[in-house]
Amino acid sequence: MKNYILKRVLISVFTLLVITLVLFCLLQLMPGSPFNDEKLTDDQRTVLYEKYGLDDPIPVQFVRYVANMVQGDFGVSYNISKNTPISQLIQSRLPISIQVGGMAVALGAVVGLLLGVIAALNHNTILDSICTAISVLGVSVPSYVFALGLSYVFGFRLKLFPMLYSANEAFMSSVLPSVALSMFTMASIARFTRNEMMEVLGSEFMLLAESKGVTGAPLILRHALRNAMIPIITVLAPLIVDLMTGSLVVEKIFSIPGVGSLLVTAIQSNDYNVVISLSFIYSAMYIGIMLVVDILYGIIDPRIRVTGEGGRPGFFARWRRVWFGNKKKGAKA
Amino acid sequence: MENTNREHVLSIRDLSITFKTGAGPVNAIRGVNIDLYKGETLAVVGESGSGKSVTFKAAMGILASNSIVNSGSITYTYHHNDGSPATVDLLKMKTKEIRRHINGKRIAMIFQDPMTSLDPTMPIGKQIMEGMIWHYKTPKKEAWKKAVHLLEEVGIDEPEKRMRQYPHQLSGGMRQRVVIAIALACDPDLLICDEPTTALDVTIQAKILELIKRVQAERGISVIYITHDLGVVAKVADFVNVMYAGKIVETGTIDEIFYDPRHPYTWGLLSAMPDLDTDDDRLYTIPGSPPNLLHPVTGDAFAPRNKYALNIDERLEPPMFKVSETHYAATWLLDERAPKVEMPAELRARIQRMTKEAN
Numbered sequence: 001m002k003n004y005i006l007k008r009v010l011i012s013v014f015t016l017l018v019i020t021l022v023l024f025c026l027l028q029l030m031p032g033s034p035f036n037d038e039k040l041t042d043d044q045r046t047v048l049y050e051k052y053g054l055d056d057p058i059p060v061q062f063v064r065y066v067a068n069m070v071q072g073d074f075g076v077s078y079n080i081s082k083n084t085p086i087s088q089l090i091q092s093r094l095p096i097s098i099q100v101g102g103m104a105v106a107l108g109a110v111v112g113l114l115l116g117v118i119a120a121l122n123h124n125t126i127l128d129s130i131c132t133a134i135s136v137l138g139v140s141v142p143s144y145v146f147a148l149g150l151s152y153v154f155g156f157r158l159k160l161f162p163m164l165y166s167a168n169e170a171f172m173s174s175v176l177p178s179v180a181l182s183m184f185t186m187a188s189i190a191r192f193t194r195n196e197m198m199e200v201l202g203s204e205f206m207l208l209a210e211s212k213g214v215t216g217a218p219l220i221l222r223h224a225l226r227n228a229m230i231p232i233i234t235v236l237a238p239l240i241v242d243l244m245t246g247s248l249v250v251e252k253i254f255s256i257p258g259v260g261s262l263l264v265t266a267i268q269s270n271d272y273n274v275v276i277s278l279s280f281i282y283s284a285m286y287i288g289i290m291l292v293v294d295i296l297y298g299i300i301d302p303r304i305r306v307t308g309e310g311g312r313p314g315f316f317a318r319w320r321r322v323w324f325g326n327k328k329k330g331a332k333a
Numbered sequence: 334m335e336n337t338n339r340e341h342v343l344s345i346r347d348l349s350i351t352f353k354t355g356a357g358p359v360n361a362i363r364g365v366n367i368d369l370y371k372g373e374t375l376a377v378v379g380e381s382g383s384g385k386s387v388t389f390k391a392a393m394g395i396l397a398s399n400s401i402v403n404s405g406s407i408t409y410t411y412h413h414n415d416g417s418p419a420t421v422d423l424l425k426m427k428t429k430e431i432r433r434h435i436n437g438k439r440i441a442m443i444f445q446d447p448m449t450s451l452d453p454t455m456p457i458g459k460q461i462m463e464g465m466i467w468h469y470k471t472p473k474k475e476a477w478k479k480a481v482h483l484l485e486e487v488g489i490d491e492p493e494k495r496m497r498q499y500p501h502q503l504s505g506g507m508r509q510r511v512v513i514a515i516a517l518a519c520d521p522d523l524l525i526c527d528e529p530t531t532a533l534d535v536t537i538q539a540k541i542l543e544l545i546k547r548v549q550a551e552r553g554i555s556v557i558y559i560t561h562d563l564g565v566v567a568k569v570a571d572f573v574n575v576m577y578a579g580k581i582v583e584t585g586t587i588d589e590i591f592y593d594p595r596h597p598y599t600w601g602l603l604s605a606m607p608d609l610d611t612d613d614d615r616l617y618t619i620p621g622s623p624p625n626l627l628h629p630v631t632g633d634a635f636a637p638r639n640k641y642a643l644n645i646d647e648r649l650e651p652p653m654f655k656v657s658e659t660h661y662a663a664t665w666l667l668d669e670r671a672p673k674v675e676m677p678a679e680l681r682a683r684i685q686r687m688t689k690e691a692n
Binding site (some may be wrong): 207210 | 393394395428429432433435436437438441442444445446449450451452453454455456463464467468499501512515518519
């Protein structure tokens with residue numbers, strides 16, 4: 001197990017390095033430069049390029065950037081707020097995104113699980129249809145529609161929650177955006193939970209557990225849900241990162257100073273260091289969550305307990321199987 | 334039929350169960366009567382889909398949710414701890430009541446496929462202890478001790494080590510032993526074995542049957558075997574019920590069914606058993622397939638596959654004709670007005686050979 005984690009961490013570091021390199025190259029392909037201001041003369045531009053080292057060959061720039069990054073220096077912003085260190089820029093925004101996203105994940109996962117279990121236990125009844133309707137709605141309606149609706153009803157009409165984010169009321173003012181963001185997660189989790197639970201409930205070991213006399217919550221929690229958990233976690237993991245990294249539109253609607261809008265502005269204004277740093281953080285979060293999920297698999301299902309050897313379906317294989325089915329690519333799970 | 338020395342354990346009367354399906358209602362069980370007495374072994378034999386499992390799932394209260402019990406009763410007699418007898422109708426009990434008082438505690442079930450009947454995410458020991466802790470609030474230490482003991486009883490070595498293992502770490506035969514240990518955990522007095530050896534390979538089959546037999550003898554419990562394998566029946570059963578299309582068509586002691594079968598379906602089943610001593614190199618199969626119970630059955634359900642069918646079989650369902658005190662068969666051939674029909678010559682020859690060997 002220890003070896004396995006060590007191996008995974010080393011692979012993650014390498015992956016991050018490759019991601020950084022790809023980002024570096026991609027940014028060079030973007031039209032324009034960070035200093036697009038009409039008022040700048042060519043001479044001034046040259047001075048700026050020289051100042052930030054942007055006139056060096058790309059490989060040199062890359063090596064220098066990675067060397068600095070290893071020391072925790074992600075560079076400075078060229079554009080968005082001039083010469084502010086990136087770490088400072090992100091430090092003020094990332095926690096807000098994580099807080100709103102975290103609330104959304106918690107809400108989506110819990111409500112989704114609940115809806116899924118209720119639907120599976122009462123399948124082919126009205127309750128099942130209601131849960132299915134909710135999950136279809138949640139998957140198909142974009143989160144900004146929910147955001148606008150919630151903000152109108154609960155913010156503007158009922159005045160239960162503030163319409164805009166404010167740092168003084170961090171919790172209350174992130175309720176509405178969290179709910180809006182959580183809808184997709186909730187709907188997907190509900191759908192997968194229902195399917196998985198249906199399968200598990202029909203299995204023979206459930207009959208055996210029932211014929212032991214076990215009923216009620218212990219039967220569902222101990223035997224059914226635990227066995228249904230693997231695919232659910234596989235679906236949930238990437239959604240967690242999606243939510244944590246913020247959503248541009250929802251951030252705009254509630255004027256949340258999160259990282260979602262920061263990334264978009266940075267890309268528009270060619271603020272290289274901001275783009276690379278944020279992408280780097282996203283990637284690191286993804287990789288970290290995948291590692292956690294792989295370890296969780298083993299805790300939940302002893303059959304896939306990590307041995308450090310090959311032959312075990314990893315996160316991606318599992319993720320593809322859950323979303324696209326076992327045999328054919330593109331088939332619905 | 335009733336013998337004063339024999340004590341009723343389970344008595345199924347006129348049981349009728351329908352499944353609601355997308356294609357319409359399926360009358361899976363159409364008036365089943367079964368009796369089981371204390372300490373005895375009963376086998377229910379029939380093709381796939383004849384309703385043998387469904388009958389006993391009804392007794393366990395684990396029928397699928399789309400099933401409807403139309404009529405009938407399943408009376409079960411047991412003794413309280415103080416020895417006073419109690420009789421209940423399992424079909425009238427609420428599921429919750431059955432779970433609390435019957436399942437595991439008094440009637441336990443062994444399922445067909447040990448590869449799928451154990452929870453893959455729970456250690457063996459926990460699965461065995463679960464019932465005891467659930468029903469009797471047995472302290473964990475005591476439950477552990479008892480579970481280790483049970484594993485020993487079902488012939489698993491290194492029980493302490495196995496307790497902590499997961500199902501996937503054991504072989505099929507071992508898993509079935511674990512399933513038996515789980516069934517025995519709360520000392521039930523009736524064991525229902527639903528095709529207990531079908532999923533196992535032949536060498537393991539005999540061992541598992543011996544194990545169940547031994548446990549039965551040691552504990553003096555009653556056992557019901559649900560199977561399609563007459564070889565299993567021959568090894569274990571005292572009484573046999575032959576089931577076809579949701580009905581019992583012949584019932585009798587093991588000797589009566591094997592040496593003096595009366596129903597053409599039983600003839601077919603017996604003829605279809607592989608036999609090493611025959612000159613014929615083809616294996617007999619019963620022609621056709623069981624009726625689709627989506628459609629109502631008129632007359633004898635077996636008539637279309639029965640070369641001995643009479644005209645009346647098309648119109649009227651045969652009642653159970655009495656052959657002896659213990660032997661009944663539902664075929665018009667036993668009516669006194671029916672023409673004299675003998676069992677197939679090949680089967681007769683085989684039975685004669687078997688009788689000779691037995692003597």
